[in-house]
Amino acid sequence: MTEKIGILAIGHGSKLPYNKEVVTQIAAYIAEKHIDVVIRAGFMENSEPALGEAIAAFSGTGVTKVAAVPVFLTSGLHIEEDIPAILNLDENGCGCLSIDGKEVPLCYAKPLGADELIADLVYRRVEEAL
Amino acid sequence: MTEKIGILAIGHGSKLPYNKEVVTQIAAYIAEKHIDVVIRAGFMENSEPALGEAIAAFSGTGVTKVAAVPVFLTSGLHIEEDIPAILNLDENGCGCLSIDGKEVPLCYAKPLGADELIADLVYRRVEEAL
Numbered sequence: 001m002t003e004k005i006g007i008l009a010i011g012h013g014s015k016l017p018y019n020k021e022v023v024t025q026i027a028a029y030i031a032e033k034h035i036d037v038v039i040r041a042g043f044m045e046n047s048e049p050a051l052g053e054a055i056a057a058f059s060g061t062g063v064t065k066v067a068a069v070p071v072f073l074t075s076g077l078h079i080e081e082d083i084p085a086i087l088n089l090d091e092n093g094c095g096c097l098s099i100d101g102k103e104v105p106l107c108y109a110k111p112l113g114a115d116e117l118i119a120d121l122v123y124r125r126v127e128e129a130l
Numbered sequence: 131m132t133e134k135i136g137i138l139a140i141g142h143g144s145k146l147p148y149n150k151e152v153v154t155q156i157a158a159y160i161a162e163k164h165i166d167v168v169i170r171a172g173f174m175e176n177s178e179p180a181l182g183e184a185i186a187a188f189s190g191t192g193v194t195k196v197a198a199v200p201v202f203l204t205s206g207l208h209i210e211e212d213i214p215a216i217l218n219l220d221e222n223g224c225g226c227l228s229i230d231g232k233e234v235p236l237c238y239a240k241p242l243g244a245d246e247l248i249a250d251l252v253y254r255r256v257e258e259a260l
Contacts, residue, residue, distance in 0.1 A: 005256075007253075007256055009252065014204075014206055016205070016206055016207065016210070018204040018205040018206055019203075019206065021204075021244070022203060022204040022243055022244040023204075025244030026244050026248055026249045026252060029244070029246050029249035030249050030252060030253050033246075033249070033250075033253070034253060065260065067259050067260055069252055069255050069256050069259070071203070071248075071252055072203065073149075073201070073202065073242070074144075074148040074149045074151075074152040074153075075148040076144055076146055076148055076149065077146065080146070093259070107259045107260060108259060109255040109256050109258065109259035110255050110258065110259070111255070112203070112248065112251055112252065113152055114151070114152040114153075114155030114156050114159070115251055116159050117247050117248075117250070117251050118156055118201075118242065118247075118248075118251070119156045119157075119159035119163070120163075120247070121242055121245055121247050121248070122139065122160060122199055122201055122242065123137075123160050123163070123164060125199050125239040125240050125241070125242070126135075126137055126197040126199050128239065128240065129197050129199070129223070129237045129238060129239035129240070130135065130195065130197055130237060
């Protein structure tokens with residue numbers, strides 16, 4: 001069976017609009033480039049939709065496997081504790097979602113972290129400002 | 131005169147070690163790739179050094195212009211209000227630092243934001259988890 005992949009892009013959320021705008025745009029870039037995946041964005045704080053609503057929005061898409069990915073620069077309490085608790089992940093970062101009455105396997109991806117791509121982008125922001 | 135550029139990489143900071151580790155590693159990548167710039171990292175909360183200490187560490191480096199860049203995924207209150215207040219930036223994001231008794235121009239770069247590089251990295255994190 002060919003898997004139909006879902007991506008749950010998890011943003012921090014904020015009372016200000018920026019976090020939701022950026023996470024939503026990043027999700028849109030992924031959707032444009034990878035037309036075979038189904039991507040939904042959800043937020044931990046203040047911004048809508050919350051994770052539960054974002055997960056519910058996989059209904060009808062036929063996803064057979066979902067990766068939850070924190071669109072955060074670094075790990076922290078949301079990533080270490082809150083998201084695994086909400087998603088009911090085991091100690092290996094594995095779980096499952098109930099979508100359209102089926103149990104769909106769920107895995108947990110790492111945040112962006114220290115990557116040379118990020119360093120290049122920080123440097124580009126510096127060049128734009130100089 | 132050829133400018134000697136300093137980069138003040140500003141991290142959020144955290145009680146957990148991850149933010150400092152990631153921001154410090156990103157600064158190290160930039161330093162490796164751009165050996166002509168002087169980069170110092172400082173933090174807004176909980177992690178050391180604070181911004182003032184990071185700025186003091188440009189002493190003796192001969193920098194003639196400094197770009198302050200928030201190593202944050204998105205804008206928010208620290209970026210809109212707190213950092214400009216600490217750095218005494220004008221409404222155009224310009225200011226100056228006193229380094230070794232000289233006034234050194236300071237400019238303010240944007241955070242990472244919604245960039246296709248970030249989307250590619252999020253997707254890579256998904257692939258690693260699947």
